[in-house]
Amino acid sequence: MGAQSDIRRLPAVIIALLSVAMLSACAARSDDTSKAPPPGAAVEGTTPTSAPVSLGPSATAVTPAILSAYQGYLHYSTLSAQTGDFDSPQLRKYAIDPLLGQWVVNVYDMYQRGVVQRGAVTHHGTKVIDVKLSTTRGVPIGTATILDCLDNSGISIIDAITRAVVVPATAGRFLASTATAQMYPDKHWVISNVDAKVVKSC
DSSP states (O other): HHHHHHHHHHHHHHHHHHHOOOOOTTTTTTSOOOOOOOOOOOOSSSSSOOOTSSHHHHHHHHHHHHHHHHHHHHHHHHHHHHHHHHTOOGGGBBTTTTTHHHHHHHHHHHHTTTTEEEEOOOEEEEEEEEEEEEEEETTEOOOEEEEEEEEEOOOEEEEEETTOEEOOTTTTTTEEEEEEEEEEEEEEEEEEEEEEEESOOO
């Protein structure tokens, strides 16, 4: 009964994972996992990312670093869900609380249930729409907003040992997401929050 109850609850876990962490296909098949995908690189089934022309010169200059942090976060969050690694040191380079803490809880929940993710979402239309840069007591700080559209119809949940499908992929689910990036004083960007909602299309 306990195992059956856990399986029945899994769809809710999947939705929480997708809503909070925006699983992505970003370079999930890359042999080199030591680096984030290059900013603006195309993802399978998607269009390349690009900076909106409405951004000012200073904002445009930091956009590649912002997108690199976003791509790194997506890449390593996907890997952690696929492997059950809820304490990924690579992911910590690109994500901070509250997003990181939420992600760790969700992947640990999957780990406890003995399941992992198979497949990944595709995304398109990734763009930086707002960048705020300032200095506080001589220390540079910044925030940025990233919009994205996700299609998670390629994701299924499988048993980590037998690889049997526990929850099959569901076609036609899209997520419109808004991510928040923050800049550290050393000008290193990280992702701190993601808000996503299910939509018919985006």
